[in-house]
Amino acid sequence: MPAFASAAHQPHDAQRIELPDFDHERVLVVTGARSGLVIIVAVHSTVLGQALGGARLWAYDDWQDGLADALRLSAAMTLKNAAAGLSRGGGKAVIVIPRGTTLTEEGRSAAMLDLGDAVESLGGSYMTAEDVGTSAELMAVVALRTAHVCGLPPEQGGVGEPADATAEGVLAAIRSTLQRLDGTDDAEGRHIVISGLGNVGSRVARALSAAGARLTVADVNGARRALADQLGAAWVAPDEALTTQADLLVPCGLGGVLTSATIAGLRVKAVVGAANNQLADRTGARLLAGRGILWAPDFVVNAGGVIYLDAASRPDADLDGIARRVDGIADTVTRVFADAEASGITTLEAAERLAAERLHRPLTV
Ligand SMILES: NC(=O)c1ccc[n+]([C@@H]2O[C@H](COP(=O)([O-])OP(=O)(O)OC[C@H]3O[C@@H](n4cnc5c(N)ncnc54)[C@H](O)[C@@H]3O)[C@@H](O)[C@H]2O)c1
Secondary structure (H helix, E strand, O other): OOOOHHHHOOOOOOOOOOOOOOOOOEEEEEEOOOOOOEEEEEEEEOOOOOEEOOEEEEEEOOHHHHHHHHHHHHHHHHHHHHHOOOOOEEEEEEEEEEOOOOOOHHHHHHHHHHHHHHHHOOOOOEEEOEOOOOOHHHHHHHOOOOOOEOOOOHHHOOOOOOHHHHHHHHHHHHHHHHHHHHOOOOOOOOEEEEEOOOHHHHHHHHHHHHOOOEEEEEOOOHHHHHHHHHHOOEEOOHHHHOOOEEEEEEEOOOOOOEOHHHHHHOEEEEEOOOOOOOEOOOHHHHHHHHOOOEEOOHHHHOOHHHHHHHHHOOOOOOHHHHHHHHHOHHHHHHHHHHHHHHHOOOHHHHHHHHHHHHHOOOOOO
16 A cells, blocks of 8 residues: 555545646656655657656645646756756656655655556656755656666666856856956955755855855755855844845755745845745746846756766766856856846746757747
């Protein structure tokens, strides 16, 4: 008897769920035979090649919230992979943990085996990888059921987790943003707020601290305060991070952080960070521009991980070449800023246009 089946199918409040537009090639929703958890695999596009995107293991009030997340995140992966110049489409997997449930080690492994079966059933249209709540070690469990998985631990013949490359890409984007703001990309003496000190945020924080930036940091997990103390960074509550006066806000937690209310309260010159889907909705891009706050689109900024996973998983992997491509995120961000200004459009529209050029789709702007 699956352990979580009844909890995963709680009745939902139809008012609460906002499903994004559906223009996906294929979406699979299954109840895992071993775990009883709802597993969603959204293949948004394979126009440029096999869809690539991580698998998120996260708590939701309702499985349909997980579905909404998978639909949004997979569409963002199409844009990300296209804008990064990869021959990859966009996809994402979400494994729904019913809120309030604690997953045991066995439950986690069962969920990964179920995910492997779901991915395998798609016949190679989607390749999975780690994301929030999963890890390189868990990808090795997925690999017991499908070959369409990357980012296994190096000791198991994999390329490891992508957080180093993601953080390098975020740092490259921060340099471009500082350059655009003040004509120099030097972080020394800049006041930078980082919200979320996980795999990516902690790496970005260490690097910016080493570069002489003044840091204010926040995380919903109080245990992360130890890193703040170690780096001599000011520690604030997550809400306060969004109203702190500084040069940059670097969101490295979860998505949806930029709502009309939080945008109204921002006191920074620019927002540039790793978190996926930072805008609660796309009107946020215009609100940010209206307030004179420069926003570096998340799917351009955080592409370092997927660039690494795509290139490092190939037999002819060239690590120097990968590092150069990750560093190239700086040029892409610079181009997005310039295109937005030249065309009088938002940075979101400019980044989408860049991706659309590769996807050969009609331009959205
Ligand atoms: N890991 C990667 O290579 C990668 C690649 C691309 C995008 N991203 C995105 O970057 C973000 C961070 O990824 P990660 O791998 O570091 O995840 P992670 O789970 O290791 O870290 C996220 C951190 O954010 C904190 N957090 C969650 N909600 C928060 C909030 N409201 N305010 C402040 N802190 C909050 C968590 O406690 C955690 O410490 C995610 O949105 C992820 O999707 C990550």
